[in-house]
Amino acid sequence: MPHVFWADEQGLPATDRGLAYGDGLFETIRMQGRQGLLLSRHLARLTRDAARLGIPVSRRDLQSVCARAVERWPRSDDEGWVLKLTLTRGAGGRGYRADPGMTPNLLVSAAPLPPMPDPAGVVADFSRVPLTVNPLLAGIKSLNRLEQVMAAQDIQGSLFEVLMSNARGELVEGTRTNVLLKTSLGWVTPPASTLAVAGVLREWLLERLRARGEPVLEQPITMADVTGPECQGLFLLNSVLGVVPVRTLADHDLPVDTGLATIFNPLELLE
Amino acid sequence: MPHVFWADEQGLPATDRGLAYGDGLFETIRMQGRQGLLLSRHLARLTRDAARLGIPVSRRDLQSVCARAVERWPRSDDEGWVLKLTLTRGAGGRGYRADPGMTPNLLVSAAPLPPMPDPAGVVADFSRVPLTVNPLLAGIKSLNRLEQVMAAQDIQGSLFEVLMSNARGELVEGTRTNVLLKTSLGWVTPPASTLAVAGVLREWLLERLRARGEPVLEQPITMADVTGPECQGLFLLNSVLGVVPVRTLADHDLPVDTGLATIFNPLELLE
Incomplete structure (x- = not known):
């Protein structure tokens, strides 16, 4: 399970490799109340692409974090918002080289839905x-x-x-x-x-x-x-x-x- | 002047664009006591390349931060260490778009000198x-x-x-x-x-x-x-x-x- 950081509480440690090298990946998920748009595809992509980078994380862990996020930031059923998950390889390592067995960091944040584009084009x-x-x-x-x-x-x-x-x-x-x-x-x-x-x-x-x-x-x-x-x-x-x-x-x-x-x-x- | 963060005190804010998008740059400077190896070239490169990215910072500001860093982390004249400067465009913005006039963030950290390679090759x-x-x-x-x-x-x-x-x-x-x-x-x-x-x-x-x-x-x-x-x-x-x-x-x-x-x-x- 990654270390979970809630963005309304704290940022990632100063030695996090996401900041140092962009050594991580992210998802921005359109939410409506407690539900996410294409949520399972977002979590599948994050899990699959984290594996391509050699960052261990499971769908189950991500699902559990999303469940905690909707408890933490309650919205009405018709309210749109954006849930962002930023997963990094973790903190430290020797320069570009990561230490084997590092625990990933997962930063979770909520943001308002941006203005929607004109459907006419x-x-x-x-x-x-x-x-x-x-x-x-x-x-x-x-x-x-x-x-x-x-x-x-x-x-x-x-x-x-x-x-x-x-x-x-x-x-x-x-x-x-x-x-x-x-x-x-x-x-x-x-x-x-x-x-x-x-x-x-x-x-x-x-x-x-x-x-x-x-x-x-x-x-x-x-x-x-x-x-x-x-x-x-x-x-x-x-x-x-x-x-x-x-x-x-x-x-x-x-x-x-x-x-x-x-x-x-x-x-x-x-x- | 950028907002200065000392890595032994705190990391960057959760919304920093360095973490979100790798929207920033860095220097690692070999130090000996209070002096830096090729220090003026490091600061010149950081200033010049920050300008290429549209991140405003001056040589003078960076020099003043380096002077504060050697006060903060005193070492003997023959002791080698590494000073790292991580400069980001700042925190926030609307997605990839930065807000005009953002104040950059500068994370300053100290690390031990890594092992030196064999001079024989x-x-x-x-x-x-x-x-x-x-x-x-x-x-x-x-x-x-x-x-x-x-x-x-x-x-x-x-x-x-x-x-x-x-x-x-x-x-x-x-x-x-x-x-x-x-x-x-x-x-x-x-x-x-x-x-x-x-x-x-x-x-x-x-x-x-x-x-x-x-x-x-x-x-x-x-x-x-x-x-x-x-x-x-x-x-x-x-x-x-x-x-x-x-x-x-x-x-x-x-x-x-x-x-x-x-x-x-x-x-x-x-x-």
């Missing part, structure tokens, strides 16, 4: 910050998010998101969203192996679309794909903010299809 | 972890060091370091060291623009070699360059550990030239 742009993804760490929502922080500095005014590209010029993801493109051939999204963060809403939505028999292609997307005539709609996916259609991308008006948003009903996904 | 290997460097963040000793942590897991037993390569197969650096190769054409080291961390000892040593009229080439190095007949010596550079010759690399015996170590005299570099 948002404005996005291309980021000037290139995205680099280490194949060994692809998809992991680790604490190494400085590229996203630098890119997010350009999100000002009415801009909702900026989209980051890799060194091959492929559009990979937003700072806090995965991307999904509607085309005449089907739904297109970059493969999980190329992503900085493989979102749980992306995972759920791809499964749901495939279950409905719709074609889903996991393949690279270029800037031309989203601004050209093949684009029938571009969607940004974030498990707290939902399925967000883009109506303007870098001064291009995009077709807005709000149909997809209707298959994402947050109330249905509460656990 | 160390054993190194190639890392299985690929190194990715975002061109916008190249060289910055940021808190995003998960790749180095993963690579350092393989440093066991008599192994001193593992050397990481980029996607082009070029040897870039060790987990905590820069590399310098001696060849018949001169000294060769990868260009700063390709490095994850551009070390202060590397910077000092290249200047010193050039001042002595020796040819210094900043260009990519391949695995074949270091294991082939052109290699007249391979050195690992770290401002705490010094200039470290490699005598064995992935089972290849390398020529060991201890001459370079003699131009690095830690006592000369105390400030």
Whole structure:
């Protein structure tokens, strides 16, 4: 069981490796009262990706901490909030090398739900910050998010998101969203192996679309794909903010299809 | 002036962005009594790279904190220790977006000097972890060091370091060291623009070699360059550990030239 720290009481120790090296990972879970949206997927991802980093934690331990969190921060059944779990390898070690058998630290915090995006569509742009993804760490929502922080500095005014590209010029993801493109051939999204963060809403939505028999292609997307005539709609996916259609991308008006948003009903996904 | 936190008293707040996103950077400075090795270069790098990230801090503020640190942790003139400065963008913000005008946090800590490597040479290997460097963040000793942590897991037993390569197969650096190769054409080291961390000892040593009229080439190095007949010596550079010759690399015996170590005299570099 990790050492549990409640953020309204204390932070992590000064020698924590999460601060020192970003040696850990996190989840932000949209809550409604005592229930969490896609909660089991969040905990499954955290457990799986912690194992990829060699940080031992069990689903059972995480479930028990979530149960304590909803007792600690009681909300009415219709009140939305955000539960954040930050899991680090622990405190200490010799430089980058961790000590074997370290006990992980788990920081638990609550925050208000952010403002929800306009369901009629948002404005996005291309980021000037290139995205680099280490194949060994692809998809992991680790604490190494400085590229996203630098890119997010350009999100000002009415801009909702900026989209980051890799060194091959492929559009990979937003700072806090995965991307999904509607085309005449089907739904297109970059493969999980190329992503900085493989979102749980992306995972759920791809499964749901495939279950409905719709074609889903996991393949690279270029800037031309989203601004050209093949684009029938571009969607940004974030498990707290939902399925967000883009109506303007870098001064291009995009077709807005709000149909997809209707298959994402947050109330249905509460656990 | 940043908010200063002394690590023997308290850690950073739970909402600090250094923990949340690795939104900050650090320096580890080899101290002897009240003096620091290459101290002004460490503070210059921290100030310069903080500015690249948009984190405001002045040399003067950092100097004043170092002066307070040596008062707080008094040591005899011949006692070695390590002073660590961790500077973050501050606490809070809206997700990845920082609030304008945030006050940075500076965590200051003291640690014992680690064991020094064998001056006759160390054993190194190639890392299985690929190194990715975002061109916008190249060289910055940021808190995003998960790749180095993963690579350092393989440093066991008599192994001193593992050397990481980029996607082009070029040897870039060790987990905590820069590399310098001696060849018949001169000294060769990868260009700063390709490095994850551009070390202060590397910077000092290249200047010193050039001042002595020796040819210094900043260009990519391949695995074949270091294991082939052109290699007249391979050195690992770290401002705490010094200039470290490699005598064995992935089972290849390398020529060991201890001459370079003699131009690095830690006592000369105390400030």
